[in-house]
Amino acid sequence: MSTLDLLWNGLSQAVTPMNLLFAFIGSILGTLVGVLPGIGPTSGIAILLPLTSFLPPTPAIIMLAAIYYGAMYGGSTTSILVNIPGEISSVVTTLDGYQMARQGRAGAALAIAAISSFVAGTLGIIGLTFFAPPLAEVALTIGPPEYFGLVVLALSVVVSLAGHSLLRGLTSAALGAFVALIGIDSTSGLKRFTLGNTELVGGVDFIAVIIGLFAIAEVLRNLEEQTTAICDVALKTLMPTLKELRECIGTMLRATGVGFFLGILPGCTPGAISFLSYDLERRVSKNKVQFGKGAIQGVAAPEGANNATTSGGFVPLLALGIPPTPALAVLLSGFMIYGLQPGPLLFEKQPQFVWTVIASMYVGNVMLLVLNLPLVGLWAKMTAVPYALLGPMILLFGFLGAFSVRNNLFDVATAIFFGVVGYLLEKVKIPTTPMVLALILVPMLESSLRQTMSMMAGSPVLLVTRPLALGFIAAGVLLTVLTLVARSRKPRDRGK
């Protein structure tokens, strides 16, 4: 049977009333879980896994997959509306999404997030449908040296996120790296920067840091400005204009490419991928200055990449049984509960199951769009709620989000601390986004460097002898140099 025949068979199974119902329930639950700060896709699937236990395997996995991509999408809502990134991959969406909300364009931002997620998610599933096994094989050839190169490439984004002053951008990144190093070193077992505090041994959780830097610091800024509502101008059109949609087509396609192909690589986190996609978009945009001030492409790019990553992640999961992200590792445990072992044999032994699940993703993506577009108006009205009510709610949800990560109050204290730090950094014009990027990337950089060196008896020579690794590093250096040259030439046009 050809792939199309298999897909058609899967589709006929996926649209049975029962499977449709569970895809629908999964999409709703996933979106709700994604909207709640701190409860990202990983904890969302883990919490909701028992709900599927009474179901046969196919609808159960359909529901879990729907929860996963619903949660990946849901994170954008709070990022755009109240500057709370529910999970790390939504951090970039705050940069332009929240600015759009403040300008009365929350509806358009939410709509483009939904549309971009749909387009990129669907294109990603097409990639999954036709290229899963060969792409999974390619992904397996990527080793620690290539990851190191990839992280160097991603770190080059710091220079373009630095804003007006490179010194301040690099300072922010160094602070992020410092925070990332706090805790026990998993290789040697030595503690770093813990000051004898047992709570710090496990490290500083990045969700608590981003809730502090974004949500709490933003509330403090709004208090200072005596904000009466997030959006104190009349709400503008709820949908993006046709011109904006046309401008975003290229963005969505690029985001799909970046998200899908990097999403295939195990360990390449959605957070880093959304940063890369945003940076690429800013580099190719004719209107770079608008980025960070409410550019619609600045919302479409990370959201599209985020959802394409979701589809890309299924490639190694289904084809090889390797979960590339923690969320998919939990999903893999869901497979195993039902006695299903993902890998090459799954396609041969359980073709109907695999293709029904893949087909259900197409259905689920349509469902997410249909579910979320009508809600855009309702969500957008939240930005007009008096800040005297919304401010305390943001603080409460930030508090709950920080607490939910490890169920301890230390993370809450961390969030409060970083809230004050974020406010002070903004005062001295140090941007916080490079700090978050370094917080994500430095642990990956350190572990990939160590693994690379352990492959060659303590020598990092593989970084220059493996072509792909060297290519990534060279691309990172080249992009950094190009950005520095561009900065020195056009000091007045630099974006934030």
Add this chain to the structure above:
Amino acid sequence: MRNADRVVGWTLLCLGAVCAIEGWRTWDGVGGTGFFPAILAVAFGLLGAGFQFGGTVREDEIPILWPDRTGRRVMAQVVSALIAYAILMPWIGYAFSTVLFLAGVCRIIGTMRWSYGLLFGIVVSAATHVVFKVWLNMPLPAGAWWGI
């Protein structure tokens, strides 16, 4: 801005010193535990020097606008409320501490009457209790003082 830059510069130099000590303490070769702290020590040293001896751009001329007295008071009260909330929660439980926190912050931010603030706090506390504690099974503190 120059004064602020100097404070930032000194802070970074102090962080650099901390990293240098930690790098030296945990040093076990290139790529080892102390490697990244050592790199950070150098980075913080350079960045700190950058702030101390110039190198910043036009923002130097823009004065930092700190909040006025009322703004400072409101911000301090909100941060204090957050800290008090985190301290009180294990003792009086999620539900009760949330009511107090929301009522208090609504009063601070919006000068809302206590009665409305309490009503708002009770409704939100109950709703979030159902979602997070009952449905999502989050182990929110029930309150040591109540012996739960």
